[in-house]
Amino acid sequence: MKKAIIGFISVTIIFGIFMYFINTYKKQEDTYVYVITESHFVLTDLTSKMAFTYFTNNKNFSFIDENTYGIMINEDDTIRFPIDSFEVEDTHDEYLNGELLYGFKIWFQLPEITTSYYFKEFYLKFISIDKKVQIYLGDLYVEYEETSNQFFKWNKLNATKKDTPQISQILVGVPYEQAIEEIYIGPHSVDYFYADKQLVIKVPDDVFVFLNTYVKLVTEEGITYLPQMPYIINYELLSKGLYHKYMY
Structure with missing residues (x-):
């Protein structure tokens, strides 16, 4: 009886060690x-x-x-x-x-x-x-x-974000309100409004992770590009x- 118990324990220990090495090997292999x-x-x-x-x-x-x-x-x-x-x-x-x-x-x-x-x-x-x-x-x-110039006058850039790693609005400091024909973020024509000496540009909802962009402003005088830049740094x-x- 003792021999049977010892044998059973030995087999169990050996099996456990075997499975440990198999799982360890798998973990090392899976990237x-x-x-x-x-x-x-x-x-x-x-x-x-x-x-x-x-x-x-x-x-x-x-x-x-x-x-x-x-x-x-x-x-x-x-x-x-x-x-x-x-x-x-x-x-x-x-x-x-x-x-x-x-x-x-x-x-x-x-x-x-x-x-x-x-x-x-x-x-x-x-x-x-x-x-x-x-x-x-x-x-x-x-x-x-394209050929562009600073037709649109601005003095600072900022942004707000969602609870995801995505910009929700781009905030452009302006000295005064200026007439705008269209604003583009990438391929998207986007909505915007003025508030408190800021041009508030709404970022499209259907973007993936979105923290870095340029903005294209079209006015009667011509095209102004807001520079490509990371608006927000996200570590999650x-x-x-x-x-x-x-x-x-």
């Missing part, structure tokens, strides 16, 4: 990547770069190596722009469901195209010698900067679920 879906609205003069952000539980994971090139792809695969090279930089880390995730940004040069274009669904494919990976980044609107990008998750 999760959370790509932030953003509304990328970019003003370009043919020298502009853009970036996307991702988080991963594997600090050594990378989409790119020394042989990687890329392709920007729109929603129906009718537009493809090549990307020759990428740059990676560390950004802030975040926790999701109690797990530490390491943050990175990948930068790349936009194609030298002297016209505006809109990817309602924006995909990026990484291609190297031994792998191809395609990820979804949200949407992309790139505007080639994952908390509202605005990401696509991949496992490698």
Whole structure:
């Protein structure tokens, strides 16, 4: 009887150790990547770069190596722009469901195209010698900067945000009220009003993560661009679920 009990305990311990190593091995092997879906609205003069952000539980994971090139792809695969090279930089880390995730940004040069274009669904494919990976980044609107001037007089910029990582209003300090024909944020014509020596510009509701943009103001005199800038810095990008998750 004692031998049977000892044998049973031994088998149980061995099985437990075996399962521990199996689970540990799986945890070490499974790499999760959370790509932030953003509304990328970019003003370009043919020298502009853009970036996307991702988080991963594997600090050594990378989409790119020394042989990687890329392709920007729109929603129906009718537009493809090549990307020759990428740059990676560390950004802030975040926790999701109690797990530490390491943050990175990948930068790349936009194609030298002297016209505006809109990817309602924006995909990026990484291609190297031994792998191809395609990820979804949200949407992309790139505007080639037309000849402009400071026709519209302004003196400061600020913004308010929702309880998500999204701007809700852009606040433009002005010396006086000026006639405006149209205001654009990316591809969207947006509403606006004046209040307390401020031009209040309403951001569209149907954006993804949205913290960085330019603004295009059209007046009778011509076009004025408010500069591309990050209006708000947010260190909890994952908390509202605005990401696509991949496992490698």
